[in-house]
Each structure stands twice: as C-alpha cells, then as structure tokens.
Amino acid sequence: MTIRSLFLAALVFVHLAASAAPDAQELLRASDAIRNPGRPFAVKVTLAEFEAGKQVDASTLMTYSRAQDNNGQFASLVSFVLPARDAGKLMLRNGDDLWFYDPSTKASVRLSPQQRLLGQASNGDVITVNLAKDYSAKLLAEEDVTDGERKTRKSYKLGLTATSNSATYTTIEYWVDAENNRPIKGRFFAESGRLLKTVYYRRYQAQLGRERPTETVIIDGLNPQSVTLMRFTDFAMPAIPQTWFHRDHLPRFQPE
Numbered sequence: 001m002t003i004r005s006l007f008l009a010a011l012v013f014v015h016l017a018a019s020a021a022p023d024a025q026e027l028l029r030a031s032d033a034i035r036n037p038g039r040p041f042a043v044k045v046t047l048a049e050f051e052a053g054k055q056v057d058a059s060t061l062m063t064y065s066r067a068q069d070n071n072g073q074f075a076s077l078v079s080f081v082l083p084a085r086d087a088g089k090l091m092l093r094n095g096d097d098l099w100f101y102d103p104s105t106k107a108s109v110r111l112s113p114q115q116r117l118l119g120q121a122s123n124g125d126v127i128t129v130n131l132a133k134d135y136s137a138k139l140l141a142e143e144d145v146t147d148g149e150r151k152t153r154k155s156y157k158l159g160l161t162a163t164s165n166s167a168t169y170t171t172i173e174y175w176v177d178a179e180n181n182r183p184i185k186g187r188f189f190a191e192s193g194r195l196l197k198t199v200y201y202r203r204y205q206a207q208l209g210r211e212r213p214t215e216t217v218i219i220d221g222l223n224p225q226s227v228t229l230m231r232f233t234d235f236a237m238p239a240i241p242q243t244w245f246h247r248d249h250l251p252r253f254q255p256e
Contacts, residue, residue, distance in 0.1 A: 059083065
C-alpha cells in the first residue's frame, strides 16, 4: 500500500470514528429529559443528612417547576414544609435570580445557588435545572462506571463547563448511561478546581410517564463520611400559575 493510500485510509478511519461518536450536548439534553418532565410538575423532596452513617438532620420541601418560555430553563418555587420552624419559608429561582422569602419578616433576600441548604445539598441542588441550558458539554470518554446501586454500567463521560451566570457549579464531570441516557453519576467542582461533591442518581421508578431517579446521594468531596440523601416522592402535574414565579407574589403564595 502506498503512502497516499495509507493517508486516505487514515482519513476515512478518523471520519468514521468522529461520525460514530455521540453528540455530547444531545446526550446531556436526553439526560435532562429523564430527570425532569417537560411539563410543569411538583415533587416532594426529603433531605436527610448523615455523618458516619448516623442521621443528624432532615428537611422536607415541596418544589413546583415549569419551563420558562424564553429559554426552556426551569423556574422553580421551593416551599419549606419541615421542620416546623421553617414551614412557610420559600425559595424562588427565576432566570439568574435566586430569592429566599421568610413570612415572619415578610422580606425577600437574594441567595447564592452555592450556599448550603442542608448537609451537602446546596440551594442549587434542590431547584429544578436543565443542565444543557447552563452548561456546554464535551465527550471525554466511553467507560465502565459503578452506579449508585453498585452495578457496572457502560457510560459516556461528559465534561460540563458553565455558560450561564445562574449555574451552580463551574465544571462538572457527568456520566450518562450509554444504553438509555440515564444520569448515573456526577462530580461537581469549584472554580478553583476543588472537588465539592460526588452525586449518584439511583432508584429509578416510573414517574410521570417514564423511569426517573427517585434518590440522589450526595457525598462530600473531602469527607466521604458526610453524606446527604435526597428522596423524591409525590410526583404530580398540577396546574401551576405563572404568577407563582414572580418575586412580588411570594407573600401571597398559597399552594393549591
């Protein structure tokens, strides 16, 4: 075989390899559609904080979410249910703004998505987010990974870089199941490059028309004995008024 033939064969091989590689942004969008329904929805979120295997704190929230017409990202209203001292408090994300409302003071203040809510769960972890709207994805590898139920899965490893001011994390390493696009695992990093947390998506169940993760395990990036479990229950698709997602409506919010 001549040098020219070898060169042409190499070009064909590279072209075929490139054409066979999945589009990373599409993989991320498909994964988002598994975590989040396309229609307005509500879900109860129960958070439990563990230290060395012992539960030390807990909280219960109701989240109401609907996609915004202008960009497809979710607006989310989080209503605090338990403990009793927090009942009635609200958190609202609409666009790049995240607000906290306390009915006892009737004041709303701006929050950071990175601020911790309970244990390893930050404010940005409990609001509904389509990652493909806030991050640019790159395919890093095809590899086997252990999921949250200790099973080995063939996966696509994606590198996510924040493109929005509202993004909670600067960069993310994100594993998507190669067979069905389910999110498996994520490693979330600070701007400095420090690992903040590792997250596993697990306990898939039929909810609102398809199999969705009903538990998220969040492990501290420095101390693996510090774990927060998020459970998702009571999925529903109620009528959610657009007015719920305006800051000036927070004092008048009444769940229907």
